[in-house]
Amino acid sequence: MVDVVILDAETHHDLRVIEGSGSQFGENIQFAPVLATELRQLVLEYPVLFMKNPETGKFGLVVVLGAKPDENRYLEADRWQSSYIPIHFRRAPFLAVQSASDGSGSGALAIDLEHMRISRDRGTRLFDDARQPGALLAEARRLVSLAMAGVRPTERMIELFVERGLVVPWRGTEIDPGSAASLLYAIDEQALAELEQADLGDLHRGGFLQAAFLVAASRGHLSRFAVPT
């Protein structure tokens, strides 16, 4: 269940957020959504693929965390083993909602009241007694704006890749994606190598050419999931 509301000092003055990591916070997932703006850090440790949203058919960018559904090999008990943790995990339970009138404006900070991190008796308080935001909220605000700022570039990047024929269905065997199998896509390295001058220029201008190579190369990390046969 998800119950997203805009954060409000009056209504939510007594809310607390439990910090830390682990499966108790829903972090045991095989795929997590990530942003083009995180690619530089992500590709050092994670395989990055494209995944279709089953509800809209639209492509998103994901990292692969496990060899099978409900598995996160980067997480050992309550500790991440990787040096970079995707914003998706760090911002929880906060997110941004667009003000209803115009989709372009800056988003309001919102919170998912059903999230496993939310509590009224444990964890870090969001507001002090004077109902002023604390340090945790300041960090949340920073992460959510980072996430917001990454949405459009990620969409634009994938659109460009799809338009130029760089995206193909993923046909690997390193992981068992369960029901997500038909939703996974990867960079077509052959097509990337054969791009025409004009397309190279277009991709390069947006800074997306390097991103394409980073995503393609990150696929090598999938080998860490392969079960020796």
Place this chain on the structure above:
Amino acid sequence: MTQRVRHIVVVGGGTAGWLTAGTLAAVSRSQRAEPIAITLVESPNIPIIGVGEGTWPTMRRTLRRMGVRETDFIRSCNATFKQGAKFARWVTGDEQDYYYHPLVLPQGYFETNLGLHWLEGEKQQSFSRSTCPQEEICEAGLAPKLITTAEYDGVANYAYHLDAGAFAEFLKAHCTEKLGVRHVLADMTGVRAAENGDIAAIETAQAGPITGDLFVDCTGFRSLLLGGHFNVPFRSCKHILFIDRALAVQVPYPDPDTPLASHTISTAQGAGWIWDIGLQSRRGTGHVFSSAHTDEGEAEADLRRYIRATGGDDTHLSVRRIDIEPGHRERFWAGNCVAIGLSAGFLEPLEASAILLVEISAQFLAEQMPATREAMEIVADRFNRTFAYRWDRIIDFLKLHYLLSQRTDNDFWIDNRAQASIPDSLKELMQLWQYHPPSDADFDRAVEVFPGASYQYILYGMGFRPECGYDAPSRAAAREADRYFERNRQETRSMVGSLPPNRDLLDKIARHGLQPI
């Protein structure tokens, strides 16, 4: 002197004109260093017929080849998915009487012939239900694909229903903006003949004479170039197919969420049948009938009754009448002119063969484009032979639907079964099918308009049974067939369990679009 084909003039801007121009331009641009110039001349004063709303799955290839995004097409043309046709009341006329002609081939179509095995024992459900999943998909009102399925890919094979007027506008924009087709708005006033009788130019009121090496006649029923200038005679087939009138009407949905059928519904009437095609924002329906067997008032009353019975409001509808002379030209290519679309001929809307013929004519022309005027004689001869054959097969296939009816409520049906009205070629096939089920091997050409499977769906759907039965299959063959029947049950369950309602998918496409991959 060698006269090379460098400039093609398409005369007429309806569905046929733009599909032809787009196909020729796309193929030529992808294959030639120097593409052939294409000009389309369209009258600003003559409206297009714009009634043809049903297609075949070939349309997916046609649009893809032209470089059209399926999302754009679906959004712009009010288009919906079509997974075949449901024929209601064609056999006995009863309320429960229906069968499907789906677009998916029977299971194991290239390995075995389930027609034989179905007759041997699977008859507790219809042939199409036993051999392919599509009848159940359609009956459940489901789409042929998912929002995650790429453009032009399908979970189940599909074609489209579309708004013909919007389609012509959509193709016009695509052809002129993306494919370099020159568009001239002008009324044709005459033909300037060359010494050898060819068309040297067409004369126009607004743009003067327009010269070309090859002219494509897409002028609709008027057939101004092939029929007019070249005087190629018309061959009527009204003695075989009796339909000669159509009453067409657009019916709004009672509300925007009304479920949307993903098949054409064809309901037999006393002296004809009613088509019912669900587009996104309205239905297109119409009654085609034989004026020798009923009158227009009666036919319109039948149509209004049908509209009310299917949840429509018939009070504010404007009914449009179209006269049909079923038949086609004796030849389709004469001199330096080829006719594509209604100018070549028209039979009746059953089985949506009109737009299909446009596509395969344009494809033939694009792929076998004569390089010179001299080569044109050879290509024209081949074109004429191929399409004479195709028209004959379509006539046979349409007649089959009437031949197998058992209705006796109007002479229309009885006359349709009179031996004199049945082409010899069809009589021969019916004889043949007394001894073995239809298969692709029964037909001459590598590329047939309708595959053997289509004949199976119609024959067994309409209750045809060989008089003395087919030879019994071996046990091994019977076991193989059982595996296909079982596979079909599994596939049907899995598809019906995973496909979304047709309306839901179209709403999602309107919001999110489909991905090209």
